[in-house]
Amino acid sequence: MSYIWQSPHWPRFEWKLDHLSSRIAAVRLDQGRLIGRVESLGFHTREATVLRTLTDDVVKSSAIEGERLNEQQVRSSLARRLGINIDGYVTPNRSVEGIVHITLDATINCAEPLTAERLFQWHAALFPTGRNEWGQKLRVGDWRDDTGGHMEIVSGAFGHEKVHYVAPPADCLDAEMSAFLGWFNGSHDLDPLVKAATAHLWFVAIHPFGDGNGRITRAIADMALARGDGGAQRLYSMSAAIERSRTSYYEALQSITSKEALDITSWIEWFLDRLGNAVGDTLQTLDNVMVKNNFWQAHAASDLNPRQAKVLNRLLEGDFEGKLTSTKWAKLTNASQDTASRDIADLLAKDILRKGEAGGRSTAYELALDFPIKHAPRYE
Structure with a gap:
């Protein structure tokens, strides 16, 4: 089997903009409606919306990888860092604090350059004990090496494994990540939504860490989206939308990365559809909040x-x-x-x-x- 990074033209991705334009326009319209809706609400409702969205993002991003976080710990960590008063504060553990730090750094500090050192800090925060949730010792705060063999994405029982993807060799990672970071931080005429989708797939294809690539990938995509929103507060959770479509998420990625072709139109379409879901969910939640508030006021x-x-x-x-x-x-x-x-x-x-x-x-x-x-x- 060949893989996307083995293309002689890697990483010159291509997409059919005419296939994407209607989806981009629809998401942009809903994003504008969402910002307008939030601005019409009171301060405490906006604050609660941001806290709920970020809590969903942290919990669901980890759930995609099979890790179940304590939602109350996540909410408490976010509230403390954002200066939001909440009832029922619960002291978060180190793992929760780590993923919360990554999420806030990626979005609140989205205008700051994404560097290798910053990614190393994120990775170390994600695995504060130097081991993953299964107790395996990791090379933390550095690119992976190939001492244990090539980085493979596999499924199936022992002895009957199916290889879905093989990542680039470790000795290529400095060059691969240098190219990615240069592109991500560069200024170019590229729609921010397309950039977020492309960054997501590109980082996953490189798979530069021994573990935690998925969670860091989604933080990078959120960072690109936050830049496109002008650093606005996070009002929708892309990870929550992905988690609901977890199986098709991996299928969409594999359909692109498991061949040498560089046309990623189908992946960007999938990404934009889930982004539309995320924005639409928040719009409907806010609509329902307004209905609920109006209802109780009418029957006070x-x-x-x-x-x-x-x-x-x-x-x-x-x-x-x-x-x-x-x-x-x-x-x-x-x-x-x-x-x-x-x-x-x-x-x-x-x-x-x-x-x-x-x-x-x-x-x-x-x-x-x-x-x-x-x-x-x-x-x-």
Whole structure:
């Protein structure tokens, strides 16, 4: 099998801009809408949005590699570094502190040059004990070597492994990374979204570290996106969008890196689709936040019991499965059927709930909203 870096024209990537232009325009439009939406919100809502987005980015980037971080530790580390007051602070461990440092350095300090020394610092922060999560000793804060054999991406049981990719030899890494960093820091007429996608694939193809390449790759892509946004606060999580499409993520990368052709149009299309998902998710979240805020303001004078408040919040969060019936109400609130019926009747009288179209034994209820809770469309 041949690999992309073995092309005689490596790394002169190509793409068909006419295939990408509509996707780029759509993402740019949504990015503009998102910035406008956030600017119309209060300070605390903007702060909460940034904290939630960064927490998602850190947790999901590690989850892509099979590492499960404590979300509360991640949130606490981010809040402390950003000067945000939160309830329920939890002391983070060294591994969490390391990936949080990388994420913030890549985005907040996105205008600073990306250098080999900076990447070495990121790698050392990612593995503070000098070992990965499986206890394997690593060459930390330096490019990998080939003392244990070529860097291979494999799957399958022992003795039945399938090799998906072989990275460039270690003795090429200084030259490979010099070319990459020169391009990444250079000024050229290239759309920032295309640059972020290209940087992501290029760094993955080089695979310069013994471990942690995926997480550092996504930090680099976030850095390129932050530069394109003018250093704006992170309002969407690309890693969360990738994590939801984890299988197709690896398939999209392998389809490009496992051959010598340098046309990366299909990869950039995949990247832009997931970026669109990420931006769309935040837009819908903010829309729902506004709906929720408006709802509670409109019903601030309503006398609601704890059961009613619990169910209404579930409906407003948009995570209620199926239709709301009196039976579901009773189960959710651990109440009797008669109590559930009285709770619902009270909300109907207050114009907080309304009956759905079906009647009789199939009677269901929904929030009386002018603008319903929505979910962003996604590419899978």
